[in-house]
Amino acid sequence: MTFLRRTVIAAAAAAALSASFSALAQDIKPRLIRFGYGLNEASNQGRAAKVFADEVAKASGGKMKVRAIGAAALGPDTQMQQALIGGAQEMMVGSTATLVGITKEMALWDTPFLINNTKEADALLDGPIGDKIKDKLQEKGLVGLVYWENGFRNLTNSKRPVTKVEDLDGIKLRVMQNNVFLSSFKTLGANAIPMAFSELFGALETNTVDGQENPFNTILSSKFYEVQKYLTVTNHVYSPWIVLVSKKWWDQLSKTEQKVLMDAAKTSRDFERKDTREEASKAMADLKAKGMLVNELAPAEADRMRNKLTRVYAEIGTEVGMDVWIATQNELLKIRGK
Ligand code: TK8
Numbered sequence: 001m002t003f004l005r006r007t008v009i010a011a012a013a014a015a016a017l018s019a020s021f022s023a024l025a026q027d028i029k030p031r032l033i034r035f036g037y038g039l040n041e042a043s044n045q046g047r048a049a050k051v052f053a054d055e056v057a058k059a060s061g062g063k064m065k066v067r068a069i070g071a072a073a074l075g076p077d078t079q080m081q082q083a084l085i086g087g088a089q090e091m092m093v094g095s096t097a098t099l100v101g102i103t104k105e106m107a108l109w110d111t112p113f114l115i116n117n118t119k120e121a122d123a124l125l126d127g128p129i130g131d132k133i134k135d136k137l138q139e140k141g142l143v144g145l146v147y148w149e150n151g152f153r154n155l156t157n158s159k160r161p162v163t164k165v166e167d168l169d170g171i172k173l174r175v176m177q178n179n180v181f182l183s184s185f186k187t188l189g190a191n192a193i194p195m196a197f198s199e200l201f202g203a204l205e206t207n208t209v210d211g212q213e214n215p216f217n218t219i220l221s222s223k224f225y226e227v228q229k230y231l232t233v234t235n236h237v238y239s240p241w242i243v244l245v246s247k248k249w250w251d252q253l254s255k256t257e258q259k260v261l262m263d264a265a266k267t268s269r270d271f272e273r274k275d276t277r278e279e280a281s282k283a284m285a286d287l288k289a290k291g292m293l294v295n296e297l298a299p300a301e302a303d304r305m306r307n308k309l310t311r312v313y314a315e316i317g318t319e320v321g322m323d324v325w326i327a328t329q330n331e332l333l334k335i336r337g338k
Pocket of ligand 1: 038039095239
């Protein structure tokens with residue numbers, strides 16, 4: 001290549017670059033983004049919210065500012081969802097389970113024992129089924145960007161070790177504000193009580209409820225070990241979190257701004273899943289060291305639970321639609337075959 005040609009190419013490349021920079025600068029306005037979440041700052045949720053905020057700042061040259069607000073300071077999940085729909089808040093991350101009142105198909109993710117491991121979770125959530133359910137939110141005024149991992153849920157209580165389904169009898173168990181969880185645990189014999197997460201620690205402390213179920217990470221970061229003695233490793237359901245944007249607000253953004261948020265959401269998702277899995281793999285030992293008595297539910301007992309839940313499975317099928325239900329089973333077969 002001649003010197004001249006090289007110079008011309010370099011100049012053209014520089015011009016293109018600066019053109020795209022100025023286009024970028026015009027396409028990004030100063031924005032303040034209130035990003036609410038339910039757990040505390042020192043949780044997997046809090047750490048990933050910070051990664052999201054940093055990524056948005058970096059990609060927008062500091063113009064788009066994410067103010068991450070944890071510990072349900074902007075309200076519990078259901079309240080934040082309404083604030084997003086109304087346009088009074090820009091973003092949040094929360095449980096898919098509390099979205100069923102808005103988009104009933106979200107109940108798919110509440111199916112007990114649907115997902116066996118994180119490989120299946122990632123493939124299902126990031127694949128066509130996950131997208132289809134996420135996109136249903138749009139008609140309700142919400143834009144779902146990505147799924148984060150809440151994790152496989154386990155059971156804690158202050159009464160007794162749970163080694164078989166009969167041990168749940170009469171245990172006052174907090175569940176999320178969601179019909180599948182409510183009817184699953186009622187069917188299993190517990191006295192299931194729906195309650196916002198933000199009220200849970202207090203309710204456990206005052207024995208308003210005897211127990212709850214959440215992934216290892218949350219039992220640790222929310223210090224449930226201070227008020228719960230028994231931990232049963234049940235892995236009874238894989239819970240996703242979902243990063244949400246107010247559609248009212250999203251529609252006012254430029255394509256460039258939307259891309260900044262989407263890219264940052266993906267980076268935060270990859271960080272969050274890795275971080276959550278690392279923490280979860282060590283958490284059982286940590287919880288034992290904090291004084292919890294841990295037992296693992298025997299596979300035969302998990303089977304007995306699953307058998308008792310036949311009616312609940314049928315209810316979920318009706319709720320999400322048989323087409324989605326069957327497509328999910330087929331997708332899982334495909335994922336498992338890989
Ligand atoms: C945090 C909740 C939590 C969920 C629950 O806001 O409510 O038990 O597992 O992660 O979304």
